[in-house]
Amino acid sequence: MLALNKKINFDKLSTDDNTKKEKLDKEQLTERIHYLFSAKDLYAKTKEKTIMLTINYNPNFEDLYDTIVEKYCRNEQLQKRLLKYKSTILDIFKQKKHTNIRTLIFGIISLEKLYPILTSISYTPRKYLNKEIYNCLKSTFTLAIKIKSKHINNLNYDNITDSQYIDNSFIFEFMLYHHLDENKIKENLIYKIKHKNLAFNKLQYYSYLKSDEEVYFYLKQLYNELTSSIYPIKEYPSIISRLLKLKSIGFTIDLKIYQNCMIDKIDSEENISFDILENFNKNARIYNITSNTYIKNLKKSILNKLTYLPQAFF
Numbered sequence: 207m208l209a210l211n212k213k214i215n216f217d218k219l220s221t222d223d224n225t226k227k228e229k230l231d232k233e234q235l236t237e238r239i240h241y242l243f244s245a246k247d248l249y250a251k252t253k254e255k256t257i258m259l260t261i262n263y264n265p266n267f268e269d270l271y272d273t274i275v276e277k278y279c280r281n282e283q284l285q286k287r288l289l290k291y292k293s294t295i296l297d298i299f300k301q302k303k304h305t306n307i308r309t310l311i312f313g314i315i316s317l318e319k320l321y322p323i324l325t326s327i328s329y330t331p332r333k334y335l336n337k338e339i340y341n342c343l344k345s346t347f348t349l350a351i352k353i354k355s356k357h358i359n360n361l362n363y364d365n366i367t368d369s370q371y372i373d374n375s376f377i378f379e380f381m382l383y384h385h386l387d388e389n390k391i392k393e394n395l396i397y398k399i400k401h402k403n404l405a406f407n408k409l410q411y412y413s414y415l416k417s418d419e420e421v422y423f424y425l426k427q428l429y430n431e432l433t434s435s436i437y438p439i440k441e442y443p444s445i446i447s448r449l450l451k452l453k454s455i456g457f458t459i460d461l462k463i464y465q466n467c468m469i470d471k472i473d474s475e476e477n478i479s480f481d482i483l484e485n486f487n488k489n490a491r492i493y494n495i496t497s498n499t500y501i502k503n504l505k506k507s508i509l510n511k512l513t514y515l516p517q518a519f520f
Contacts, residue, residue: 275314281318283325287339295310304351304354310347312350312354316346316380320377320386329399334402350381353381353382404437409428418457439471439486442468444489446498465503469503475511480512
């Protein structure tokens with residue numbers, strides 16, 4: 207099409223004389239194409255017209271947001287939710303000073319995979335589930351920014367120190383490794399809803415508590431909850447980790463009384479499977495406390511209760 211364009215002057219070419227032909231032969235077309243697309247000729251024609259100016263393009267998210275959501279989100283329910291929480295999502299990008307449109311698209315596409323699973327969960331009252339879905343929405347975009355801004359594919363929990371990041375491990379696993387376990391997601395979310403008001407959850411986000419007295423209040427509540435055997439054994443490493451963290455920043459905590467509550471719970475269990483020990487070890491590794499004295503004592507109690515250990519364990 208360009209070789210036949212009458213607005214381009216091909217008079218300099220050997221085959222293009224003043225005598226205009228109605229049709230071009232193959233030789234003329236080839237020479238015209240070479241003239242237009244030869245790298246050497248192209249540079250010669252454009253080198254003096256290069257403008258030495260860099261223009262930073264910062265797209266206005268507020269103006270583009272609706273268009274991007276409507277274009278890339280095919281789930282109508284999710285689309286409505288994304289438009290409803292537009293200001294929340296834009297605030298996350300604004301606080302991070304991140305203006306890459308592809309990151310927004312990455313977050314939307316990730317949510318579109320997760321959303322049908324989240325909305326298929328049966329839980330009443332529904333408002334508690336909706337609140338967790340809202341938290342998942344914020345987590346997804348916060349993590350999307352983390353992933354895209356660091357340009358790495360092997361993030362771990364230690365890399366994610368942002369207080370805005372709401373820990374939902376299934377979002378982490380899906381966005382980084384494309385692993386999607388529907389049953390695990392449902393179990394994870396229902397557990398979080400049920401345990402939202404437990405002391406351990408409050409102490410996980412202790413920086414949001416208003417005073418030291420409030421921290422001590424929840425520490426006492428945590429002890430009472432442990433004596434009532436509310437927490438599953440696999441949660442113990444994360445509880446120990448949180449207590450160690452609070453102690454390291456100045457709170458007076460007798461870790462031994464919490465450890466004893468946990469050991470009592472382990473000893474009272476009729477059947478402890480090897481899976482519990484595996485999950486226990488896995489959680490301990492995540493929280494980097496495998497060499498901790500309190501964890502060693504808990505593991506010893508678990509080992510004493512096990513009736514079977516695979517040879518590979520030793």
